[in-house]
Amino acid sequence: AAVVRLEDYRPTDYAIDTVDLDFRLDPTATQVTASLAVRRREPSPTQAENPPLILDGDGLKLKQVFVDGRTLSADEYEATPNRFTLHTPPHEPFTLKIVTEIDPENNTALMGLYRSSGVYTTQCEAEGFRRITYFYDRPDVLAVYTVRMEAPRAGTPVMLSNGNLIQSGPVDGSDRHYAVWHDPFPKPSYLFALVAGDLGSIHDEFVTASGRRVRLGIFCEHGKEERCRYAMDALKRSMRWDEEVFGREYDLDVFNIVAVSDFNMGAMENKGLNVFNDKYVLVDAETGTDMDYAHVEGVIAHEYFHNWTGDRITCRDWFQLCLKEGLTVFRDQEFSSDMRSRPVKRISDVIGLRQAQFPEDAGPLAHPVRPTAYREINNFYTATVYEKGAEICRMLKLVLGDEGFRAGMDLYFERHDGGAVTIEDFIECFAEATGRDLTQFSLWYHQAGTPKVTLSHTYDEKAETLSLSLAQELPRTPDNKPKEPQLIPLSFGLVGPDGQDLSWEDVDGPAALGEAGKDALGRGLILLSDKEMNLTFRGVRAEAVPSVLRGFSAPVHLEADLTDDDLFFLARQDTDAFNRWEALQSLARRAILSGYQTLASGGAASFDPRLAAAFAELAENTDFDPAFRALALALPSENEIAQLIAKDVDPDIVYETRQALAGFIGEKSAERIVEAAKREPAMPAYSPDADNAGRRALTFAAWRYQIAAGKARGQDEGTQVRRSFETATNLTERLAALRLLVHENLTGSSAALDAFFERYSDNPLVLDKWFAVQAMQPGHETLKKVEALTQNPAFSWKTPNRVYSLVRTFGAGNPTAFNRPDGAGYHFLANAIADLDKSNPSVASRLATCFRSYRLLEPGRRTHAEAALRALADRPDLSTDVADIVIRTLG
Ligand code: B3K
Ligand code: ZN
Numbered sequence: 001a002a003v004v005r006l007e008d009y010r011p012t013d014y015a016i017d018t019v020d021l022d023f024r025l026d027p028t029a030t031q032v033t034a035s036l037a038v039r040r041r042e043p044s045p046t047q048a049e050n051p052p053l054i055l056d057g058d059g060l061k062l063k064q065v066f067v068d069g070r071t072l073s074a075d076e077y078e079a080t081p082n083r084f085t086l087h088t089p090p091h092e093p094f095t096l097k098i099v100t101e102i103d104p105e106n107n108t109a110l111m112g113l114y115r116s117s118g119v120y121t122t123q124c125e126a127e128g129f130r131r132i133t134y135f136y137d138r139p140d141v142l143a144v145y146t147v148r149m150e151a152p153r154a155g156t157p158v159m160l161s162n163g164n165l166i167q168s169g170p171v172d173g174s175d176r177h178y179a180v181w182h183d184p185f186p187k188p189s190y191l192f193a194l195v196a197g198d199l200g201s202i203h204d205e206f207v208t209a210s211g212r213r214v215r216l217g218i219f220c221e222h223g224k225e226e227r228c229r230y231a232m233d234a235l236k237r238s239m240r241w242d243e244e245v246f247g248r249e250y251d252l253d254v255f256n257i258v259a260v261s262d263f264n265m266g267a268m269e270n271k272g273l274n275v276f277n278d279k280y281v282l283v284d285a286e287t288g289t290d291m292d293y294a295h296v297e298g299v300i301a302h303e304y305f306h307n308w309t310g311d312r313i314t315c316r317d318w319f320q321l322c323l324k325e326g327l328t329v330f331r332d333q334e335f336s337s338d339m340r341s342r343p344v345k346r347i348s349d350v351i352g353l354r355q356a357q358f359p360e361d362a363g364p365l366a367h368p369v370r371p372t373a374y375r376e377i378n379n380f381y382t383a384t385v386y387e388k389g390a391e392i393c394r395m396l397k398l399v400l401g402d403e404g405f406r407a408g409m410d411l412y413f414e415r416h417d418g419g420a421v422t423i424e425d426f427i428e429c430f431a432e433a434t435g436r437d438l439t440q441f442s443l444w445y446h447q448a449g450t451p452k453v454t455l456s457h458t459y460d461e462k463a464e465t466l467s468l469s470l471a472q473e474l475p476r477t478p479d480n481k482p483k484e485p486q487l488i489p490l491s492f493g494l495v496g497p498d499g500q501d502l503s504w505e506d507v508d509g510p511a512a513l514g515e516a517g518k519d520a521l522g523r524g525l526i527l528l529s530d531k532e533m534n535l536t537f538r539g540v541r542a543e544a545v546p547s548v549l550r551g552f553s554a555p556v557h558l559e560a561d562l563t564d565d566d567l568f569f570l571a572r573q574d575t576d577a578f579n580r581w582e583a584l585q586s587l588a589r590r591a592i593l594s595g596y597q598t599l600a601s602g603g604a605a606s607f608d609p610r611l612a613a614a615f616a617e618l619a620e621n622t623d624f625d626p627a628f629r630a631l632a633l634a635l636p637s638e639n640e641i642a643q644l645i646a647k648d649v650d651p652d653i654v655y656e657t658r659q660a661l662a663g664f665i666g667e668k669s670a671e672r673i674v675e676a677a678k679r680e681p682a683m684p685a686y687s688p689d690a691d692n693a694g695r696r697a698l699t700f701a702a703w704r705y706q707i708a709a710g711k712a713r714g715q716d717e718g719t720q721v722r723r724s725f726e727t728a729t730n731l732t733e734r735l736a737a738l739r740l741l742v743h744e745n746l747t748g749s750s751a752a753l754d755a756f757f758e759r760y761s762d763n764p765l766v767l768d769k770w771f772a773v774q775a776m777q778p779g780h781e782t783l784k785k786v787e788a789l790t791q792n793p794a795f796s797w798k799t800p801n802r803v804y805s806l807v808r809t810f811g812a813g814n815p816t817a818f819n820r821p822d823g824a825g826y827h828f829l830a831n832a833i834a835d836l837d838k839s840n841p842s843v844a845s846r847l848a849t850c851f852r853s854y855r856l857l858e859p860g861r862r863t864h865a866e867a868a869l870r871a872l873a874d875r876p877d878l879s880t881d882v883a884d885i886v887i888r889t890l891g
Pocket of ligand 2: 306324325
């Protein structure tokens with residue numbers, strides 16, 4: 001397909017002010033009548049004839065077309081499945097009425113209007129609306145929608161769309177009924193939604209800050225209503241939070257959420273009618289984990305927050321996707337931080353960033369947060385657009401300060417409400433509200449790749465000066481663009497011998513620092529704007545260890561000249577919780593990296609006993625909540641280590657080294673860690689709150705070391721875990737135990753798998769976890785198990801959640817099995833992608849991203865992976881989605 005370029009952006013010739021849609025719902029032949037109020041945007045006084053009106057379509061079947069009620073003759077228009085052209089539109093505003101027929105039941109791509117488990121659902125973002133009717137299917141065409149639908153009452157008692165219900169009733173003389181919904185807020189087509197089917201529901205009410213009553217509803221499959229309670233609670237908390245923190249009130253009389261089981265992604269923020277993958281709605285103690293609760297809360301909030309950042313203010317074009325996504329992720333992260341523990345949330349987000357975004361930024365699929373070209377927009381809903389986009393908002397807040405950031409946000413809402421805007425419009429609001437020049441800061445949107453920051457420091461005892469030399473390096477990325485230095489905000493402190501931050505009298509720095517830079521230093525923030533920068537702090541009374549990048553103030557790789565001693569010191573003393581965690585992680589990374597080199601050259605890895613002691617100490621440190629301690633006990637992931645090795649990686653050795661370190665820490669410290677965890681038990685009755693979840697997490701982390709220690713001694717330490725599996729009163733504990741049994745290959749693992757399957761055989765969301773646990777079992781043999789699992793009657797290629805849980809988990813979450821040295825893992829995945837592509841390209845192309853880091857591998861695996869990719873590329877009839885990923889991955 002053709003490449004779409006930002007520089008080619010041009011507004012449409014025509015505006016469409018209102019859209020009246022009429023759906024005669026039928027499983028295989030739904031008739032859609034769209035009446036569009038069309039007018040020329042800027043009538044040309046000289047041009048005699050209006051330019052043709054060209055609308056998007058995708059696989060459409062046109063039945064009839066009228067202009068102002070008059071049937072058009074064949075020479076007045078042209079309709080292909082993918083495009084409608086009205087050759088000579090009238091001069092005056094006119095009504096274009098288009099009748100199409102679509103087949104929801106056989107819509108396996110799950111884009112546009114589809115029907116699954118008897119429920120009609122839509123998914124329009126990014127370009128699904130054109131699979132329903134011909135339209136300007138782009139975000140800068142805003143219209144007021146009125147939607148009428150009719151269907152048999154039996155089987156379709158519930159009929160929902162955006163906005164408010166204005167009419168409903170029986171269709172005379174039939175067993176059918178109808179409903180009319182009206183959304184007063186102009187919106188782009190991607191926010192249109194319709195849901196119809198036989199659904200259960202729960203209801204509640206929210207009173208906004210200004211006293212307006214909003215009716216809230218959550219719809220789901222019958223029998224699952226009680227599992228929607230937590231989502232409803234999260235929704236109300238989100239609505240309140242957005243009022244309190246961003247001053248944003250909800251604006252319609254109704255807010256509905258629908259949970260569906262077949263959905264390509266997580267959820268969708270359609271105006272007033274959010275549609276969710278049910279895994280982000282349904283949760284209770286027996287069928288959801290602590291992590292699920294946190295995800296439900298976060299995604300409910302995210303979609304709700306889109307009402308302002310996305311719906312009221314939307315994107316001018318899809319290049320601006322981060323305008324709504326990065327900002328809304330930032331908002332949901334802030335919300336979760338306020339609901340739970342801020343440092344724990346930050347650490348979890350950074351783990352996620354390193355797991356998903358850094359590898360993307362370092363590989364062939366790297367792209368700027370605001371890209372300038374795409375072949376398939378569906379492939380740009382990436383960790384870079386979302387998570388790095390959120391990091392930019394976080395940095396903006398840090399650079400401008402809380403008040404400056406709020407002033408900029410207020411101006412943004414005021415100025416652009418009802419608009420379809422760009423990143424430049426967004427940034428301009430902050431520049432204007434604060435008087436700051438944000439030109440250099442904006443490079444974060446335009447330059448791909450993760451910057452590397454290096455730091456070295458010297459202390460001069462006599463002069464009482466501490467000097468920092470900082471430098472930034474921007475990696476080359478697939479676009480081969482020359483890079484300019486970015487503005488990198490580095491939160492820091494100078495940690496003195498007693499652990500307190502030392503003060504300084506003044507700072508010698510470059511002139512480029514300017515007023516803003518000097519002011520920032522006073523707030524503990526270095527604004528690194530040059531390629532290199534030296535700072536000398538005067539009047540530093542004792543030798544200090546610099547603690548830089550506190551709170552992970554910028555999404556960069558930091559290489560600091562800190563010794564292991566310095567890091568042990570920071571791990572014990574830093575006042576910044578994030579850097580306490582990070583210091584310990586750095587030590588673990590160093591240990592694994594050097595262990596890897598030793599193992600790779602045939603030696604036996606050995607580790608520093610101080611590391612094991614530091615882990616035990618943190619586990620015992622009651623200054624931190626259990627959730628933080630649980631995170632601190634987790635070693636860097638295999639993928640993270642592979643990224644750091646960066647060249648000729650052997651995933652088997654990465655796994656072995658990491659296991660060896662866990663065994664080492666376990667042998668030395670498991671007892672202390674287990675004791676520490678025992679002192680922090682969760683409440684006996686399950687409660688999903690952050691504190692209790694953290695206590696459980698600490699217990700599981702302790703089990704892990706107990707088992708690792710046992711392994712190192714050649715014993716099966718699984719008794720405790722087996723008992724927990726059997727007596728668990730909630731899914732969190734049951735699943736944590738199952739995971740350990742399976743991943744550590746302990747006695748009883750297959751009996752546990754069977755019991756788990758039995759218990760949850762009628763619960764698809766929990767069965768997904770059963771598949772995922774097995775897909776992640778380390779070792780080459782797992783491929784055969786995964787292949788066998790695709791034949792399990794409970795497996796289906798048609799259900800995205802199921803495919804993700806088994807196949808994507810295998811490709812993205814099991815480095816040793818996916819990267820089998822014989823390449824069989826790659827061929828399995830490539831075949832799965834090719835098959836799936838025929839029915840659901842979105843899901844297939846997501847699977848294809850599992851290959852994004854193949855160039856890091858040692859030559860044998862690299863060659864196999866490339867061969868699998870080339871074979872895939874050679875298949876005829878690949879979707880644009882998959883072809884785009886494969887071509888870019890091969891480079
Ligand atoms: N905006 C949707 C994502 C749509 C993905 C389309 N391929 C969900 C979200 O980010 O909130
Ligand atoms: Zn979003």
